Amino acid sequence: MSTGGSIKSVRIGVDVGGTNTDAVAIDPSQQYEPSRGVLAHHKTPTTPNVTEGIEKAVRAVLEKSALPTARIASVTVGTTHFINAVVEQDARRLRRVAILRLSKSFLREVPPFSEFPPGLTSIIKGYVGYCDGGLHIDGSEEAPIVEAQVVERCSEIKKLGLTAVVVVGAFSPIDEVFRQEDRVKEIVLREIPGADVVVSHEVAMIGLMERENASILNAAILRYAKRTVKGFRRAMKALQLTCPLFLTQNDGTLLDSAAAAKIPIRTFSSGATNSMRGAAYLAGHETGNSSAIVIDIGGTTSDVGVLLPSGLPRQASAYVTVAGVRVNYSMPHLHSIGLGGGSIVRQTDGKVSVGPDSVGHYLTRDALVFGGKVTTASDIAVAAGKTDMGEKKAVEHLEQDLVIQAQQRIKSLLEGAIDIIKTSPEPLPVLLVGGGAVLAPTSLAGASEIKLPPFYDVANAIGAAVSKVGGIVDVIQGVADQSVIQAVEYAKSMAIQRAMDAGAIKDSITIAEIESIPVTYVANQLRTIVKAVGELDINMQPEQLDDEADDGPDEEPEAAKDFAVKIADEPPVDPCTYTPTVVENERTCVQEWWISVTDINYLADGCYVLGCAGGGSPAASRIQLRDILRAGHKMKVIDASALAEDACIYWGGHMGSPATSNERLQSLETVHAFTALKDYLRHDSFDAVMGLEIGGANGLEPFLVGSSRFFDSPVIDGDWMGRAYPTYWQTTLAVHAPGELVPCVIDSGDGKTILMTKASNDEIVDRALRASCAEMGSRVGMAAKPTTTDRVRSFGVLNTVSLAWRIGRCIAKAEATNTLSTVAEAIVDQVGGAKSAKILFRGKIVNVERRLFKGHSYGSITIAGLSAFEEDSSAENIANRLPAVVTGGTLNIPFKNENIYAEHTAEDGTKTIIASVPDLIAVLDTGSGRSLGVPEFKYGFRVTVLGITCSPRWTDTPAGLAIGGPKAFGYDMEYKPLGEYVEPRSVIEEFAVA
Known part of the structure; x- marks a missing residue:
């Protein structure tokens, strides 16, 4: 930053934490001096009136540094104030x-x-x-x-x-x-x-x-x-500061105070980011060419994150949850562990534990060195001579063995956290900050070096002070009339301009992050996300709020906090005791499974697992169906054996891009398509509805059209794939009864309908409809040629609705019983046991590649094996855990919207195909037990790869492998069965009332 000769060269940073408010005065032009340019710093307890605390802390650093206010270039505040209210x-x-x-x-x-x-x-x-x-x-x-x-x-x-x-x-x-x-x-x-x-x-x-x-x-x-923000501004006036006021954003960049008052949500989670930015500055890592790990050790927890070469934190996945609400703004990817200065140290049967419980902000009351009676991690640090706080004599009685074991436990906890947050085996520099940083040992496995920079305990305030200015764009562009490189360059230019508009010095701007994502099922469309960052132009005068303007009716003094009981969520249904409703229809004597909201929740999770990373997220469909049920409408499922011999069965689902679904959410295109086909065929009604595919959102679509809100027809427990595939003609019906896909209809949901009556082969049907789909908004509902009872029973993959329900129930049970570490084992049991399904690999995603070809999303993920630290090695979990087919090395999974095969590379370089289509390959998020789709594949995710044997409908004829095997995707490899297929047990059969 070129501010050395400027009279306004000092920046003040403030971080308002739950316990303390830290303030620093810093001259960034002196970053590489021993003082790091820190002219003064002050820590004060956070007050109920946050503005008073900020004013007190800033006044203290101004007095300590004896700085004239004319030298202050900016004041930057990081606060959790807004998110706390939510x-x-x-x-x-x-x-x-x-x-x-x-x-x-x-x-x-x-x-x-x-x-x-x-x-x-x-x-x-x-x-x-x-x-x-x-x-x-x-x-x-x-x-x-x-x-x-x-x-x-x-x-x-x-x-x-x-x-x-x-x-x-x-x-x-x-x-x-x-x-x-x-x-x-x-x-x-x-x-x-x-x-x-x-x-x-x-x-x-x-x-x-x-x-x-x-x-x-x-x-x-x-x-x-x-x-x-006006209160912050008035505090500055009271201190006679006339410089601009900024707030820190979640992604490590600045917002001027006027913008922060307009978009306060961008400041919700900036505390951890400030610590990481401060660590980078203090350790001189901002100009580094490699990543680094930052460990911020507080009073109760340690937050561990990765600092990118750009000096900004690695971001979390696309969606995060704030106050129970799913949002998609930038937040740093952190791994937190229960280790802090207040962590309680215990010795039981000769073994020493540290945390995860803590005395928290009562450290100065409860710790031994402060006259308390609780042995804490801070006491261990004092006893080991690592720091000087409180009364050292108070810990002289601690046994040496206890001190050594506690230090070893602290070392083990930190090494485990480092291993989890890394995405490659190479050691990385580790930067230690936070008030508890002195707890850390001088060496850690996985760390190429350990830096405890000066002023580590106020790194959060320093990070606020030195934050950069950013500009971000998220744009979808056509690449038919321009190259991908040109599209990316345009997105970069937009991001640079936005950074300049936000106050960055043009010559200092660099591209910090860039990601290009092909839009699936849409020809020549590329989504590009770019972030540009640069140094703050301290001569810029950003827009400021009118500090004296009236804010309206709630300007009066704030009332006392209302501690009245809040509306609570309905208690969740216990998946261990829940029983689905199966009743006999008095008129037809058919056993019918009446779907509940709980069933829909299970089905949504199960369908996504069976989607093999494709089929689109069922999230919006789940909400739509939930609301239909809450409105009093009915949905029911019947067994294929209950169909009348002359039944007329409609089937279909969605076709198009999940990216469109992310914006349009769930709609009624499929209902419109069914109506159009029914009108064309002059059918007054139909007897049942069946899904095109059980995988992903399409697995739920039959429940929409079959609900009493629309056609009031039962859903058949089965589908035409037993999974998800990228094209309409990759069905078991096309395998065993070619030529049965037309006449069919697609509908855009906004007034455009196309009817296809004839085709020379099944593949051309998909190609023609997909081309039309692109012209109709890239998402349509599809109704296929009605089929017969005989074809359903002979060629359909049966009981897949039951299977999806059982898989979803496994995930719900694991959540309810805290057994998510073995949810994959539970799923294996439900799909037929070890002879039918296998855990292929456990690891974390270390590489994601995506490319677009003819409207399909191609690419691959690479998963590295887990280290001992990353494995859940409790005795109970080891006893219940199935061995993976392969361990160590890496697993590569190419995908074309859905996962195609899994290739293991051993540590000696030996490559082995361990599973391929038409068998199912699902990638589960180990933390939640839920499936990851292609859009959710992200660096660093810990995953469990599950393989499930496909239905013999795909393998009992050469046509099945030609349509659904590896060669159908252009891979010259022979299919080898993963195991033996076990037909899922029918929910209706199990829960029918005699």
Whole structure:
């Protein structure tokens, strides 16, 4: 940073923690001096009135440094103040919010607040309205904005007295032309003067539900954030500081105070990021060419993260949860362990444990060195001569063996955390910060070196002070008329410009992160996410809030905190005792499984596992079906054996890109397609409905069309794949009865329907429909040629609905009983045992490659074997754990929307194919037990790879392997069965009432 000759060269950083508020005054131009440019620092207890604490801490550093205020270039604050109001459901600080969704034909089936905690919903939910608008995935307009509609919605909002409004449109983050959300915002501000309007594209990226959730939280906290930021500004005035005020963002960059007051959610989780940024600065790692591990040891926990060569933290996966709400803004990827200065040390039967429980902020009362009676990790550090705090004589009585064992346990805990957070076996530098950093040993396995930089205990405030300025873009571009390189360069130029607009010095800007993701099932579309960062231009004068402006009716002094009982979530159903409802239809004498909300939850998780990383996420479908059931509609499942011999059976599902589903959510395209085909064939009704594939979201689609809300037809316990495949013609029906796919219909859900009546072969059906799908918004519902009872029984993969339910129940049971470490073993048992299914590998994802070809997402993941530290090695889990087919080395899994094969590379370089299509290869997130789809494949995820033997419908004829085996995907390898197929047990058969 080129500020050495400037009179305004000093930056003040403040970090407001739950226990302490830290402040520093720092001159970054002196970073490589022994002082690191730190002119003064101060730590003070965090006060209920956060502004008073900040003013006190900053006043202290100004007095200690004797700095004239004219030399202060900026003040930067990192605070958990805003997120605490949301987490605590503090009604004093949250407002009711009105939501306006923009889409003419979509977004109605999965409403806002669908997955909010009930207590938060009761405080925040004010109004939901819909207006024409929205974009398609290629950036074209789904429908234009109709001003009269917006005016009418505004009238309804005004009648409710609401002044916080969220505007969210389909694909708004890529809306560079029509600016629909901004246009609606202008109308709302005209109709409701003084309203706070949040446009979703300014808050988060693609993924409508998560972006909307983040925008709702942002709007709810907005007035309180403005008032708080103004309080910060008034504190600066009291200190006679006239420099700009900034707040730190979750991703390690700065927001000016006016922007922070508009988008406070971006500051929600910046504390850990500040510590990592401070560590990078203090250790001189900002100019490094390699990654480093930062361990921030506090009073209760240690947060471990990876610092990238850019000096910014490695980010968590696309979706994170805040206060029980799923959002998609940037947050650092952290692994936390129960080790801190207050961790309680115990000795039982000669073995010493450290933590995870802690005396926390009572350290100065309870620890031995402070006159207490509890042996803590800090006492061990004093006894070992590692630090000087409190009264050293108070720990002289501790036995040497206890001190040595406790230090060894601390070392083991930290080494395990390092191993978990790393994505490669090579050792990395470790930077230690936080008040408890003195606990760490001088050497750690996995660390190439250990640095305990000066001022480590105020690294969080230093990180705030030296934060950079960033610009981020998330854009989908066509690559038919430009190269991929050109598309990426355009995205980079956009990010650089946004960083400059945010106050970065142009010559200092670098590209910190870049990711290009092909859009599946859509020809020539590329999604690119780019982050650019640069040094703050201290001569810039950012927009500031009007500190004296009235904030409206809640400007009066804040009331006492309301500790009234909040609305609690409904108690979850116990999966260990839950019984599905199977009853006999009095008219037909057929046993029917009546689906409940619990069943839908199990089915959603199970279908995603059977999707083999494809089929699309069932999340939105699950909410849609849940709400249909809650509205009193019925869904039922029957066994294929219960079908009448002359039954007319409709089947189908979705076709298109999951990326479209992420914005349009779940809609009624399949219902429209079924209606169109029924009209064409002049059928008054049909007898049952069956799924195209059980894998992913398509596994739930039959329940939508078969519900009493629409066609009131039972769903057959079976499908045409037993998994998910990327194309419509890769079905067991096409294997055993070619030519049975037409006539069929696809429908876009917004008024476009195509009927295909003839085809020369089954593959051309898929190719023709997929080309049409791309022109119809890249997502359609499909209704295939009705089939017969004989074909279902002879060629269908049966009892797969039951199988999905059983797999989902396994995951629910594991959550309820804290046995997620062995959920894969439970799934193996449910799908037929070790002869039918196997755990192929355990490890963590260390590489993800993606590319686009003819509308399909191709790529691969590489999974490295787990070390001893990463394995859950408790005696109980070892006893219950099945051995993996292979261990050590790496596993490579190529995918074409779905996983194709698993190839193991041993440590000596030997390569072995251990599973391939048509057998099922599922990648489970070891932490949650749930399946990861291709969009969720991320570096660092710990995973368990599961293999399940496919139905003999795929293997009892050469045509099955030709259509669904490795050669169908262009791989010249012979299929080797994973095991013996075991037909899943029918839920109806098991739970039928005699």
